[in-house]
Amino acid sequence: MAINIRNVSKLYPAKAEGGGELRALDDVTLHVSTGEWLAVMGPSGSGKSTLVNIIGCLDRPSSGEVSIGGEELAQFSRAQLDRFRAEKIGFIFQQFHLIPYLTALENVMLAQYFHSMTDEAEALAALERVGLRGRARHLPAHLSGGEQQRVCIARALINDPQIILADEPTGNLDAQNEEIVLHLLRQFHNQGRTIVMVTHDPAVARLADRKVELHHGHVAEQESFKFSDEEQFCAASARAPFRRRAAARMHCPRADQ
Numbered sequence: 001m002a003i004n005i006r007n008v009s010k011l012y013p014a015k016a017e018g019g020g021e022l023r024a025l026d027d028v029t030l031h032v033s034t035g036e037w038l039a040v041m042g043p044s045g046s047g048k049s050t051l052v053n054i055i056g057c058l059d060r061p062s063s064g065e066v067s068i069g070g071e072e073l074a075q076f077s078r079a080q081l082d083r084f085r086a087e088k089i090g091f092i093f094q095q096f097h098l099i100p101y102l103t104a105l106e107n108v109m110l111a112q113y114f115h116s117m118t119d120e121a122e123a124l125a126a127l128e129r130v131g132l133r134g135r136a137r138h139l140p141a142h143l144s145g146g147e148q149q150r151v152c153i154a155r156a157l158i159n160d161p162q163i164i165l166a167d168e169p170t171g172n173l174d175a176q177n178e179e180i181v182l183h184l185l186r187q188f189h190n191q192g193r194t195i196v197m198v199t200h201d202p203a204v205a206r207l208a209d210r211k212v213e214l215h216h217g218h219v220a221e222q223e224s225f226k227f228s229d230e231e232q233f234c235a236a237s238a239r240a241p242f243r244r245r246a247a248a249r250m251h252c253p254r255a256d257q
Ligand SMILES: Nc1ncnc2c1ncn2[C@@H]1O[C@H](COP(=O)(O)OP(=O)(O)OP(=O)(O)O)[C@@H](O)[C@H]1O
Pocket: 012, 013, 022, 023, 024, 042, 043, 044, 045, 046, 047, 048, 049, 050, 051
């Protein structure tokens, strides 16, 4: 499913004295192709989460248009947007956003509920795919951060979404869990899903097909990753296993050889 963003701005009332408006997004035009993995980078406050929330139908732009899979989001009512999001989009957040008094299994099944189809076996299978079937009956507080993020990913996947939106999905994880989560994202990419991933880590961004850099709410820079970048990437790949695997994908000589 392709995402088409045309001249999108998002304005908030400025809190500072003197009033006025803060342009969280400032005339952003961006096309993400079906099956593309896009990394979004940029300083804190540059509008990355605002962009992801607008693509994810959690928020509407102040001006401009967004279409997903050819559907203009502006034409949808709030209820239609909620349904569209539940069916087409999976979210992975830095802060997990699990419901604390529900078990891992119930958290996954809650997303099914919004899809109006509750199926415990399917939710268990989703937890199994992220290696957590054995932890299905645990509350989030009894899971590690990495395990909570994997529950979040199982929940994002339960409705088989065509689009995955990941806002700093590895921001709170140690190296081992970062590796697991990036491996899962790689699988989703190979399955042809469209991924928009916010990250502060250039080596994580390097796993994507393309990177855009936001500055003060507008696209300051774009870079497509091609084989010509191989050398630079091979150097970065020495730092962690996922980077070595990414290097292999780029046909680099093994970084540890
Ligand atoms: N609901 C809101 N009301 C007012 N201002 C907001 C709101 N949401 C975001 N902003 C402002 O919009 C700007 C962009 O915020 P956004 O969360 O998109 O940044 P970000 O690039 O995701 O930053 P970070 O890397 O810190 O997560 C910031 O200046 C922020 O304070």
